[in-house]
Amino acid sequence: MILSFENxxxxxxxxxxxxxxxxxxxxxxxLYMIGASGSGKTTVLKLxxxxxxxxxxIVAVGEFNSQFMKExxxxxxxxxxxxxxxxxxxxxxxxxxENLSFVLHSVTAPKKEIKRKIFNALSLVGLSHRRNSxxxxxxxxxxxxxxxxxxxxxxxxxxxxxxxxxxLDPDTSAQIMEILKDINARGTAVLIATHNYEIVKNNPARxxxxxxxxxxxxxxxxx
Numbered sequence: 001m002i003l004s005f006e007n008x009x010x011x012x013x014x015x016x017x018x019x020x021x022x023x024x025x026x027x028x029x030x031l032y033m034i035g036a037s038g039s040g041k042t043t044v045l046k047l048x049x050x051x052x053x054x055x056x057x058i059v060a061v062g063e064f065n066s067q068f069m070k071e072x073x074x075x076x077x078x079x080x081x082x083x084x085x086x087x088x089x090x091x092x093x094x095x096x097x098e099n100l101s102f103v104l105h106s107v108t109a110p111k112k113e114i115k116r117k118i119f120n121a122l123s124l125v126g127l128s129h130r131r132n133s134x135x136x137x138x139x140x141x142x143x144x145x146x147x148x149x150x151x152x153x154x155x156x157x158x159x160x161x162x163x164x165x166x167x168l169d170p171d172t173s174a175q176i177m178e179i180l181k182d183i184n185a186r187g188t189a190v191l192i193a194t195h196n197y198e199i200v201k202n203n204p205a206r207x208x209x210x211x212x213x214x215x216x217x218x219x220x221x222x223x
Contacts, residue, residue, distance in 0.1 A: 001024050001025070001026055001027070002025055002026060002027045002029075002061070002062060002157055002158055002189050003024065003025040003048065003059075003060065003061050003062075003158060003189075003191070004023070004024045004025070004058075004059070004060045005021055005022055005023050005024075005044075005047075005057065005058075005059055005215075006022060006057050006058040006059075006060070007020050007021075007022060007056070007057040007058075008020070008021045008022070008047065008054045008056075008057035008058075008059065009054060009055045009056045009057055010040075010043060010047065010052065010054050010055050011055050012043075016213055017040045017043050017213065018040055018043065018044070018054075018213055018215075019213035019214060020057075020214070021044075021210075021213075021214060021215040022215070023208055023215055025158075025189060025191065026189070027157070027189055028184070028187050028188070028189055029184075029189050029190075029205075029206070030180075030181070030184045030189075030190050030192075030205040030206075031189075031190070031191050031192070031205060031206050031207075031208065032191075032192050032193075032194065032200050032205055032206070032207040032208065033191065033192070033193045033194075033207075033208050033209075033210060033215075034193075034194055034195065034197060034200060034207060034208070034209050034210070034218070034220075035193075035195065035209055035210035035211060036195060036211075037195055039210040039211060040210050040213070041162070041193040041194075041195075041210055042162055042193065044193070044210070045083075045160050045162055045191075045193055047059050047066070048061055048081070048158075048160060048191075049061075049077065049078055049081055049083060049160065050064075050066060050069055050074050050077055050078075053066055053069070054066060061077060061080070061081070061158070062077075062080055062157055062158075064076075064077045064080075079154055079156075080156055080157050080158070081156050081157070081158050081159070081160060082150075082151030082152050082153075082154070082156035082158070082159040082160070082188075083151060083159075083160050083162075084144075084147050084148055084151050084159065084160065084161040084162065084164050085147065085162055086162050086163040086164070086166045086167065087167075088135070088143045088144065088146075088147050089147070090135040090143060090146060090147065091135070092134060092135050092136050093134075094134070095131065095132050095133060095134055096122070096127065096130055096131050096132070096133055096134070096135070096138075096146050097118055097122075097131040097132060099135070099146065099150065100117075100118045100121060100122070100146075100149060100150055100153055101114060101118060103150050103153055103154065104117065104118075104153065104154070117153055118131065118153065119131075121149040121150075121152055121153045122146075122149050124149065124152065124179070124182070124183070125145040125146070125148050125149045125179055126145065126179075127142060127145050127146060127149065130142065139172075140167055140168055140172070141168055141169075141172035141175065141176065144164065144165075144167075144168060144172075144176055145176070145179065148164075148176070148179055148180070148183070152183060152188070156188065157188070157189065158188070158189045158190075158191065159180075159183065159188055159189065159190045159191070160191050160193075161180060161190065161191065161192045161193065161194075162193050163193060163194055163195070163196075164176055164180065164192060164194070165177065165194065165196055165199055166194075166195075166196070173196070173199060174202070177199060177202075177203050180192065181203060197220055200220050201220045204220070207219065207220060
């Protein structure tokens with residue numbers, strides 16, 4: 001088990017968002033969390049990387065536990081995670097290589113080792129030839145692949161993907177999903193939060209649905 005939510009309640013400005021949700025995720029698993037926009041998917045992800053803490057209940061990620069989490073340990077937790085944001089959050093005044101190098105600034109490794117990590121990550125997403133380009137020179141799909149490379153560069157135990165295909169056309173979305181499935185096949189756990197049910201139907205895996213503050217196991221079967 002790499003992740004668990006135990007009886008989690010969360011409120012925002014007096015409004016209940018999560019009402020006693022429970023789930024576990026195994027090491028190396030691919031898991032979907034679906035639900036309408038505003039259902040609380042991003043809240044769940046923020047609870048995992050502990051940008052938020054629950055009103056009650058326990059979130060456990062690897063050896064980290066929300067009940068005993070101190071602020072000084074949060075960066076240590078996040079170095080164990082790879083986070084893929086829908087809005088990319090790339091630095092437009094830096095090349096792709098510099099964007100990835102920035103993530104590794106806290107890693108005390110030789111420059112040669114850092115360059116190897118960057119090359120390997122970009123190779124996995126098919127962008128080693130664009131390492132000297134700037135984000136604004138890339139298409140939306142290419143930028144999302146850079147975001148995936150950034151997420152995997154520290155060899156995380158778990159990747160959190162927040163609407164990773166939300167701004168992409170169907171063909172590019174399918175390419176992104178193939179990359180995420182490849183990363184998962186190499187042994188990294190991947191949790192994908194999405195409202196795109198077609199992605200889930202076309203790439204089946206265990207699926208949880210957030211609805212009316214609760215979390216349910218569901219099955220989406222292609223007709």
